[in-house]
Each structure stands twice: as C-alpha cells, then as structure tokens.
Amino acid sequence: MIRDYFRILVVDLCTGKGSVAKVEGRNEFAGGSGLGALLFDIYGHADRPWDDPDQPLIFSIGALTGLFPLMSKTVCSFKSPYHDQFAESHAGGRSALAIRFADYDAIVIKGRAERLSCLSIGMKHLEVKDVHFLAGKDVFSTGKILRRMYPGEGHRSILRIGPAGENKSGMACINADTYRHFGRLGSGGVMGAKNLKGIVILGDGSFALPDNKEYSKVYKQVYEKMTATDMMSKYHNLGTAANLNALNELKSLPWRNLQSTRDDEITGITGEKFADDTLLRNAACAGCPVGCIHIGFVREKFMEQNQYLYRQVAYDYEPIFATGSMLGVTDAFHVLGIMDEVEKAGLDVMSGGVALAWATEAFEKGLITEKETIVPLAFGDAEGYKKAVYYLGEAENEFYTALGKGSLVAAAEYGGEDFACVLGQEMAGYATGETFYVAEGLGFRHSHLDSGGYSWDQKNDSKDVEAISDFLIKDETGRAFITSMVSCLFGRGVYNDEQLAQCLNAVGYSEIADSMDTIGERVRAMRWKVRFDTGYDPDAISIPKRYNEVTTWKGKTDPDFMAALKAEYGRRIRNLVSEEALERLGLKKIDKN
Template identity: 60%
Template sequence: MPANKTYRVVIMHLDKGYAEPVSFGDTKELLGGSHLAAALYDKYGLPNEHWDHPDQPLIFAIGPLVGYFPLMSKVVCAFKSPYNDQYSESHAGGRLALAMRFANADAILFRGRAKTLSAAVIGARRLGLVDVHYLKGMDVFSTGRSLRKTIEGFSGHRSLMRIGPAGENLSGYACINVDTYRHFGRMGSGTVMGVKNLKAVMVQGDESIPLPEGKAYQTLFRDIYKQMTATHMMSKYFDLGTPQNLIPLNELKSLPWRNLQATHDSGVEGISGERFAKDLLLRNTACSGCPVGCIHIGMLREMFSDEHRFKYHQVAYDYEPIFSVGSMIGVTDASGVLSIMDEVEKVGVDVMSAGVAMAWATEAFQKGIITEEQTLTPLEFGYVEGYKKAVAHLGYAPNEFYMRLANGALKAAAHYGGEDFACVLGQEMAGYATGEVFFAQQAMSFRHSHLDAGGYSYDQTHNEQDADKAIDYLIKDEQGRCVLTSMVACLFSRGVYKNDVLSKCLDSIGYPELAGKLDTIGADIQKLRWQMRFKTGYDPVQTKIPKRFLEIETWKGKIDPQYLDTLKHRYGQALMEIGRS
C-alpha cells in the first residue's frame, strides 16, 4: 500500500466560517504528530505576536500509524500558550486520533476568531461551524450533553472536544476536554479555544481507510498486539494503573504533601491506588485503538442538599489528579479527592495546575498573605468542601484574586507575596519530588512536563551527582520521546515501540523512507520544536526555581542547591545549542 506523498491538513478559518483542505509537507521527511505540528506552526504561526492574536494557529496533528497499530492513539495539540506566551504542546487520547484518521485529516488547524460562540464540525464529508451562543458559560458536562443531541450523525464514530467556563474566562491553564475522560491538559489549550470563540470541536469519522495487503502487515500487527495484551508488560496500567505509584513514591520521600511542605505522610493509604480500586473503581475503559484499558473510572456518590436522594458521577482518575487534589492539598480521603476532581472537570481547568495553585493559596491563607475576602471560602489543608468551592471560583473567576490565580500560582504570588513557596517549575509542578534532575528538567524542558523526559525516573535510580551524565540522559531521552509523540504512540507503549519495531511498522504501510530515518529523525524533531520555542521568546537563563524546592528531603537526603544550579545552567546551555543552531 503506497503512502500519501503529503499530509492532508484541514484549515478552518473561524472568522470567515469556512474550511479548506490543503496538502502540506513531504511524508518522506515529516513524521507526523509533534513533527508535523511544529512544521505547521513554523509556516502558519506568528511567533512575534501575542498568544491571543486571532491568526495564531491552534493545531491538532496525528501520526502515520494511527488506525493501523495498537496504542497509536494520541493527538498532539500545538499552540502559543496563554500561560507563558511561548510555543507549546499538549497531548490527549480518547477517540480523537481515530476520528481524525477516518475524517481524512492528518492535521486540523484553526485560524481567526468566530463571530459568535461556535462549534466546529470536521469530517471527510462535512466541514463547517455551528452557532452555539446559548452554551456560553456552560460547564463541560452540560456542553457535551447538549452537543451530542444538537449535532446529529455518526454516533460512536465521532470525537467531541469542548471547553468549560475556564476557557471562556481565559484562564492560563484551561484545558480541552476530549470525550469526557481525556484532556489536552497543560499550558492553556482550552483558553486558546476560548479566545477564538470556539466552544467545541466535533470530528466525525465518516470515511474508511484501506488496510495494507499481504501477510507481513498482519503478522506484525498480531505480534505487537500480543506483546500489548498477552505479556505482563502492560498489565500494570490495567490493574491498579498509575495510582499504584502513590505508596512507592511516598516511601521514597518523593510524594508532595501540603504544598510540598513534606514528601512523606502516613495518610497515603487513604488515597492509594489500592484504596481507589477497592472502594471506588467502577470500570476500566480505553482510548480508541488501544487494547490495554488504562483509564480507571471511579464512581462518586454524593447526597443532594435535601439529604433524601443521591447523585452519581463517573470520574476518571489516575496518579497526577490524585497527587494534585489529594496529597498536594492534604486530602487523604479517596471519595473527597474524586469529588474535587469532578468539580475540576466541570469548569475545565488542568487538574495539576489547579491543585498546585490551590495548595499555594492555602499556605498563603494560613500565613495571612491573603484573606477570606479574596478566597471567598476558608482554605485549609484537607478541607474538601472549601476546595470544591475554590475550584468553581477558578473556573468562573468572580474576583481579581481568582483571575490572578487562574493564570498561575507564581503570577498570583508575584502580586500578593509568597513566591518562595509557589511550587512552579515552568508551570505548576507534576507529582514527583524526586530530586534535582527532575526539578531542573520540568523547570526548563520543552513544555515543562514530567513527560518531556524521564528525569523523575533518573532521580530514583541515580544517587551520584554527575551533571554531564544527567543532561546527556535528558537530551537523548527527549529525542526518543519526540519520535513516539510524532508517531502519536501512547508513552505507556514505549517498551514495545522501539525504533526497530517502529521502522517495521512504517515500512509495512508504505513509508520506507521514514522507516530508514528513525535513528536520526528524533534529533531533527527535537531541534525544530526548540527552534519554535526560542522564536517565541524562551530564554532558559531566566528560569527560576522557587526556594521551596531547595527545602525538601528525598530518599537521597537534602536537596543540594549547588548541584541543582549546575544542572540548570548546563541544561540551559544544551537547550540553546539545540534551539539556536
């Protein structure tokens, strides 16, 4: 089966209300996903304009293996971030990747600003905008219910992205909800939709794709599928899932508690993966094209205010949400954690940023830096009802305090005070207080994500202080992940999808030129992405790591400020060599 020579990109001009499919790039050179998205931003982006310029593109891109192999189930969303006004990415699963494949769209790019609050419909046979002004201010769940009834056709073969009030109110970390249980979470992609007057995007998979002929593809597919399902390699993601990390990280003194005032607490049992599985787990589900089923759905049971009837919600959980609205804010009851997650889902904010921002606000409240007049509710570590109200305020931004906090804990701290204990590493920290290598990595890496490279893993397995060795690891690990995110493989599958396997996959569906480049193309993707980041104003020299990160203790002992500073300096130098060469 010969591959297409170019990628098919659907460009929707929101201000004009029409879309046009265009051919873009060379499939012998561009890998898809992160690679394709960066190339599209290089062509269509406005690096010197502010993030909210109407013609800044919002890009969604998939890779060549989507629809052909298991766990090729992610989509890359690229944009100029409202959080830092620099080029960034976010990744999500759900049904979106397959819906785009069956809509004959390798990428979707939005430009302009719709005249009224709108929903975009993208399919192989249908392209257009729908006026949904009546959804203004509506939460994520209500928006989904309304649009599924309003936009007819292809039920079960479509993917629905939408934003909540946080995106409309231009929060710095509003997310895009994808098919209820997945998200483009970090760096404010939902706010980019909000500023474009785009409440939702429905992608309809209304076309078919041919499968490769011959036994080579079939044999390769069966072998990969077997590795994904018949071995223990992926079983941990289905069983307890990522929440199994709570207890081990707590024992390693690497789990942030109460705004990182501690890295270990006996209360972890109440929010452990085991406790969630025993008391709250309802079912597992999976992204389309994935046989593993790592998405854990918990059942939340709450009493109505009249105390005579119960309401039930299904809420997806995994490690990062449990850390951010659990240990980070001192909540040690699994049901309480799930109820805060439910509020986070409604308003449409990134759960990690919301939890860490509330943790800063709680400590600032305790120290008298801010008052209840500003927070509108008492904030106390472990106080679930207060946090549920605070989450709603983050989404709806009813006063100046929440407008500032919704744009980042460090930005709020810069105004009110308390910068030393704002747990921000480029953006609000991920849940790994593992040590100096991870702190430097998240603070300075491409999208300030714990998934940009495996710094958290490196800290857990290396006790020596060798900055050159650590930086070399981070750079090379990022290159490998660039290949996977360009293929749009779920990173859980990285143990299976080594370069030799990926090369066979590409060759089997008609991409022999790309198949022969995988050992070098990772560095090319890495370079292009960093070039986009530097073009939009990134300066690693300006990176600051708040004092709180220097005050903790991990399994290796106290954090070494000098070693952390050395890592930061040399990592910055390495990134500048990549991005400015």
C-alpha cells in the first residue's frame, strides 16, 4: 500500500504511551534521510543540548522498503553526543522490514524513562518495560535476554546498547540484530541518555504487494542484476575486506595511527587471509539476496574447565582497518578478538579503534602513562587493546571518559592534537588524499559514504579545486536521494536513476520518480539546514597536522591545495542553505504544527 503522507509513531518514554501522527511531505522528502531531517525539524530542539529528554531519537525507512531487494536499511537521526549537532547513522539488519510490517514510516522516541527500560512496539502494541537488571550488561548478553523476553519469529528486530551507551559515550553505537550497527556519532549514547537499553520492533502486521505486471517485471529485473550478474559479486565473495590489499598497494591504508600508508605485514590481515582462515559463513540483511555480511570466529579458552568457547564476529573492511592496520595488529584472529570486545562494549568500531591508535602514540610519546591507560599500550599488542576497549566502554577513569567524547577532546587535555586522526570524527580507513580528507572532514555525516571523495582520489591526481567541489556537491545529491529510499549503498550500481524511476513507477510513486533530482537537492539542503541550525560551522572544523605528513601514490599531501579545497567546499555547503536556495526548494514553508 502506498500513501502520499508519512505514518509516524511518536513514543513518549515519560508516560509510556504513543500516538500515530500523519505528516505530509512524501513527494517532497521520500523517506529515510529526508524524513529523518524533516522529523527532527518538527520534533527536535536546535537550541537544547543533545541529552535533553525532549530531543527525539528517530528511525525512518523509505518508500520502497519491503518492495525491492536491498531497500533494507533504516536511518537513525538524532542530536549527537559527539558534537551536539544533528546527525544521522544507517544500519541494516531486520529493523527496516520490521518497521514496514508494523505499518510505520518512522518511529520518533522522546522523553526519558524513569528507570532503565526496553521499548517494544508493533502494529497494535506498545510497552515500556523496566529492565534495570540489564544495567551494565554487554551487547551479547542483552540480546540473548531480550530475545527470550520478546519471543517472535519473522520480522522482529532487536536494537540494544552496551555499557558505552549507558555511559553516554560519543562513540557508543546501537547494535542492530547482532551483526549490524547504527555506528557513528553516538546514537547509542542517545539511547543511554533516555534510559533505553533496548528497542524491540515487532513487525506483526502485513502489507499487500502491488498487483500489476509491471511490478513483477521490474522486481525480477532488479533481482537478476543482483544475483545473476557480477554487479554484486564483490560484496558476497571476499566482501569489502578485499580493499585491504588494494589500498595498501595504493599507499592509502592507514597504519599505526596513520604514521604510514603501506606495510608489508598486510599479508596477515588481507581479505583473502580472513576468508581462508576465519570465515564461517555469510549472512544477509532482511530483504537482501546478496549476503555481504562475513562472519568469522574467535576462540576463548576457560582455563579452569580446559574448555573453549567459540564466538561469531562479523567483519568487513572498516573494522579490520580500525582494529588491525590502524593499531598495527597483523594477525586475523587477533583482529577479530579486538572486534569482539568492541561489540560487547557497544562501541563504534572505527571511532574506538582510531581513538586507541591516537592513545597509543600519545603513550609512546610520554603524553599519557599507565596512570591514564591502566594497561600499557603498544602497536601490535592485541591483548592490551582488548583490555583498553573494555575500559573505554566502561568509561573507567577520567582519561577513558574524555577519550569516549572524542580523540580531540582527550588531546585538548593531554596533548597530541597534531596526530589525532579526526576528520569531523575519527577517520574512516581511506588515506587516499586531500579530496577525501576535506570531504570527510566537512561532510554531513563525516562519513566516507557522504560522497565519493575517496574514489576521486584513487582515480585523479588533479588539483582543480572548482572541479572537485562540483563533483562533491553533485555526488552528495544522488546519495541523499538513494539514502531516502533507503537503499543499501552497496547497491547504488544497480539502483541508477533509470532503475529507481522504474521501481517507483511500478509501485505507484510516479511523482517521486518524476522529481528525483529535485528531491535529492531538497533532502541534501534540508539535512544541511538542520545541521547548521544545531551549530555546524565548516570554518570551525580543522584538519589535524598529521594529514599534512601523509604520502600516497600521488605523493605527499599538498597543504595549500587542501586548504583551498576546504575553503571552497565549505563555501559551497554554506550556499546550500542560503535564503535563496532554501526558498527555491520550498523549505521555509514547512509547517511544524
């Protein structure tokens, strides 16, 4: 069933009650990213801190969720504990289909529960249950208990936080159905601030598929592209872990807190190594035929029983970079062991790994000691890092509490700002050059997937500031639209503009199909508008000096070029929220009542 409005469940944790709201704007914002920004503009408070109880935590899906393969992600929108500005994080798993089968386009959670609680919702069900006995429990234990508390088959999704979220860490993630995450910018800390240990979404309803030949034809066309061609084979086979060796050869893989970009010790953590030695199986998000989730194993020995426990750990490129090359750990099983600790704590793996890489260099330089770190930190020491991850998640002392707020927060107190690898937040694993550093540093989500800056660097050595800025702005528009659908970005090669238009027309969303470019521009501008409203300033973002020292296949970083690109890209972003630009897209006419 399609509709020209959004059906929103609004939950108040203070009262334990909810209501359904009808929000106009389907043909203007599509869903997902666009809907999240729209709902924050309606329900959020730009002038209040991120942990104000009335700030919303928003989960939104898209117009094509449940109708086509890979339309399988949910967008989480919130005010971030990392920088106190509007933020957005995406996750796969089962949450998108669970929300669809509960017949909502989005869930808005406001208020703060009196005690640590779990929210469960369905098509005709809403309950806020006291789960104080889960306080301090790790993500795995919490998930196991919540599955027993809320039995159900099919479209049930369990979101939960670990100790990091309860401690309101700016690096805390929300674990989604064990192997997926709302990872970046601290969504888990928002749940912690709301006294919300878990969210169980019961997709206990149903919806009718379009009854026309065109829908069946287009669905088959998309499905065959994903399963009978090579378009998605990379993601199923070695997965994104294949990038490790490629980026290392390109001198673009961060090693040991970005002190180098290539190392011969890569052989121990390549995608091939993980697949040959550690891979147990592949898994997939609900509604996805590709199976890009690669699950390896770690083994833990219990000395008193002389027995072993085997645990499954999902891996891909970013986690391997963050807990492998960035920390100088070059054994695949040791990398998985660190990832396992990160998962239990409920930390974003990129933020946690990069932050500990900074801490290691700071330890080597004598800026911090074991008084702060509790355990000695050394590149390559996996056992030390596993303990440090635990302390970071637990906010064990003043140092780890500060580090949980971001590497630059800790560096401001202890020193070492020059070598903090922060581009708006702890960097993603692409030391590809100036375009990427600027794109991630200033980008809306500070994510490598905000734009193709990392890809530009791998293919171009041009220093044409205007051309690069044109590319970044245009590329963001298309990504803003596809994350409003909400497609997995791995599928953007399949879901080109022509294919998306066919999908939308086949299910009755012809107005959206006819306005994709305009909607992409509107969503992009709306997200930036809300971000600026909450304090974003591109001129206030600095790129640490460490990036001036990096050498890639193109040579050493050119600081003057990078500064010029940063200034121009920042100016272009400001132009997106000019009065004239917003008025052209009708954004000033949004009714908040």
